[in-house]
Every structure is written in structure tokens, then in C-alpha cells.
Amino acid sequence: MGQSAGSSGTARYFAELLRTFRKSRGLTQAQLGELVHVSDSYVSAVETCERIPSPEFIAAADEALEAGGLLAIATEHLAHDRYPAFFKDFAKLEAEALSVSSYSTHMLNGLLQTEAYARAVIGSRFPPLEDEEVERLVEARLARQTLFFRKPVALFSFVIEESVLRRRFGTRDGMHELLDHILRCAALRNVVVQVLASAHGEHAGVDGGMTLVETPGHKQLVYLEAQERSLLISDPDEVARYSQRYAMIRTQALGIEESAALIKQLAGET
Template sequence: MAQPKKNSSSPAAQYFAEVLRMLRTKAGLSQNELGERMAYTGAAVSAVETCAKPATDEFIEAAEKALEAGGLIAAAAKYLRLERYPAHFQGFVQLEQEALSVSSYCVVLIDGLLQTQEYAQRLFDHAFPPLEEDEVDRLVAARMERRALFDRKPIAVTNVILEESALRRLIGGPEVMRAQYEYLITCSERQNVTLQVMPSARAGHAGLPGPMKLIETPEQISLVYLEGQGNSSLVSKADEVGVLARRYAMIRSQALGPEESVGVIEQLAGEL
């Protein structure tokens, strides 16, 4: 006797599918009827309910509206969206999107929160092992979604320190970098964003041990996220966080001020 095929989709995808199915059934709608309300086919609804295809943002929004779900579908989709990020990064994204403040020190690349879509695209194009095109699209879209932090209420404070060498790395070539520089300048004009550059001429400074991200949670708890080579760790012990927070403060004091930093970025843009 043939064994039933196991669902190999993620728990979050299965949970979302179950919520959608239950709400549709409660509303007394067939898959075709719900599809008509959403401007989708019944087959598209079936594909999501059976986890054959992932739910897109457009599908999620249409289902929430068509079923008058009161936020239930949107809440289930929150966990589904997390799966767009690499596994080691999913925990941090949750913290980042709810944080009172996010402070980053970046050594090799521009901070993901401040990347343009084209810059991020070129980064993932150079990933090793190579990624499939649809995987690249998924990762880029997920990275762009993180920008919601800038306009979230209550407003979040964002501090970013970039090594000059990260700014000089021409990811995607001159055209992509010119747009990236312009976007950095635009971000720096936000009241809740402070952007600083660590000049390459400062050979010795407190940031030499490597990059870090400091998070202040809504409960006013301080955490530090460390990442490298596809691995990450979240530092929560008060004494360790204290050391890293003081180190970050020293890095900030050694970096160029915000106005000087924007001047460096403008100069780099002019050199292209």
C-alpha cells in the first residue's frame, strides 16, 4: 500500500495554510469562490493551502481583505515572511523590527538596512555556493522589507558606522554604487538615522576586532548580534554586552562626524 506523501514544507508555511483553510471554510467559501473574491484562481488558492507554492505579499493582502480576517492572516504571515531570511538571521530580524534602537558597525559591506535593491541583488549574485535566481529574488525582497523599520511607529533610532573600505568596494560597478551613495545620503537626512564613516587613514581603532550590531529592545534590554561566514550569535550576558557597547561607543568617537561622513560619500560619488 502506498504511503501518503509527507508535507516537506516548513511549519510556518503549514500553519499559514491551515489558518487560510480554516477561515475560508468558516466563511463557507470554496477555493474557487475565495479566488474570485481575491482576483486569483481557485488553483492558486489550492496551491497555497497545500503548500505547493508560497503565498506572496499580494496574495496575503488579498486574502486578509477578502476574508475580513481581522488581522489573523497577517499575523500568520509574519512567521511565513521570516523564512525569506537565512536561518541564522531570522531571530535577529524579529528583534530588529521591534527594536527601540539599532546600532551597526560594518566592515566589509554597507549595512543591509541601507542597501539599494540593485546593490543587494549584485551581492547575492556573487554568493558562493551560487544561488538559484528565485532564491536571489526572495532574499533581495526580504532585505528590502527591513526598511519598514525607518517608518515604523514608535520610531526607531538607527546608527550606522561604515568602514570607508566598504564604501569603496564597487559592488555592481559605478552605476550601482552611484545610486547606492545617493541612497545613503538620503537616509542620512532622516531625523532617526545617524550615518558615520570610519576613514581608512585611521589605521588603529576600537573596531578592529570586527563588525557588530547593538539592539535595544522595547523592554530596554541591550543585546549584541555578531555574524560571519553564515554563522551568528546573540550576546545577552550583561557584562559581555557592556564591553561591546563601550567598544561601540569608542568606535563612534573615532569615526568621522555625520556631516564629514556625508562629505566623504559625496566625494566618492563624484569620483565615479
């Protein structure tokens, strides 16, 4: 079974509130679905805590049911419920971070993924996830990309192993779309993308990927993830070692223009 929203108190409260407002307006699930442009099965899944509602659904339902903001107020809290349990705490930190620095060794950071790539990656998990769970996780992953345009502006640095860009998830067209998408992200003024070329050989990133985060209080944290487990490191001495390691990886990676040229070259090969 896919992860349901049932474990979340926020989701259960929202589901009950939605059901109460819907019934008080004399609407069936199908009628509400028609008003907010979703299926009755979608409304049912939200009311039974089998699906986390999208921000668009919450806003539309609040307006259609004349809830006066009582439904809409749950948007931010429910947003974090869309993520896997091991990622939820980091998602909150990432959403408020002053800067995010990521080194990817086997899969592209979710902030740079396209819908097709994300669906292929999540769909490749084993044991397989249910289709609805895949779609929920894809939706949540793509929603994170609004952070690029957040105010106040956050800074993003990505170092990507060349092998990550060469490993195909999904179709050739999907990979071409992905590479073009990375280039568009790299063109943003608050985003830096570098590629660690395979030809470099020995490098400082042999111990694996990492993400460094600077909080609004200027505290540095390190996030590590593997096999549906995660670790958040706050010890200053440990964080300093990871920061030094990331700095060295950046110096060993191609420069910004060279990285863009390599990504364009790879796009031409797909």
C-alpha cells in the same frame, strides 16, 4: 536547492488555509493569481511551501477570498520566515528594538541597502543560490527598512568602513544609486551615518563588525554574524565591552557632516 518554507509550521498552515479558501470559492490557482495580480506559479509556490508570500499577496488574497482576516493574521508570523535561519531570531529583536547600532566592515548593513545592491550581494554567494531564493532574500531584506518609519520611533546609528562604500557590488549606476540612498537615509532624524575613513589607520574595530540592540525592556544585546552563522550575546560584562568598543569606533569615525561629504564625493566618482 534554495531554502523552502516547508520547515515552517506557520507557512504550512497558511498554505493549507489558502488552498482551502481558494477551492471553497471555486477558483483555480490561475484565477486567484489574476485577482491578486500574481502568476499562477506564484500561487502554486505558496501553496506548496516553496515560497513565503509577501505581505501584499496575503492582504490581497484575504480580500479576494473573503477570508475575514484569517489569512491576514499570518502576516507578521510569516514575515520572519522569509529570513535565513541564522537571522530569524535577530530579525524579531530588530523589529522591536528601541535602538540599533551597527558597525560594518565588509558589506553594508541590510537596512541601508538598495534593491540592486542587495541582489548583487546575495547573488554573489557561493555555492550559488537559485534565482527564486535570491529574490525571496532580497524582498525580505528590503522589507526591514520599514523600521526607519516605525512607531514608536527607533534610533539607528551606522558606522561604515570607507572600503565598504568603495567596493562595488553590481554596476556603477547601482553603486551611485546606493550612495545616494545612504544619504537619504542619513537625512532622517532618527538615523545617524558615519564613515570610518581608511586614512585613519589604527582603530578599535579591528576585531570585526557588530550590531548592538536595545530592547523595549532596555536590555542591551550584541549580534555577531559570519559565514552563515550568528551569535547573540546577552552577558552584561561582554555587552559592556562591545558597547565601549562601538563608542570608541564612533569617536574615531568622521563626523556626521564629514561623512556625508565623503559619501557625496564617492558618489561623484562612480
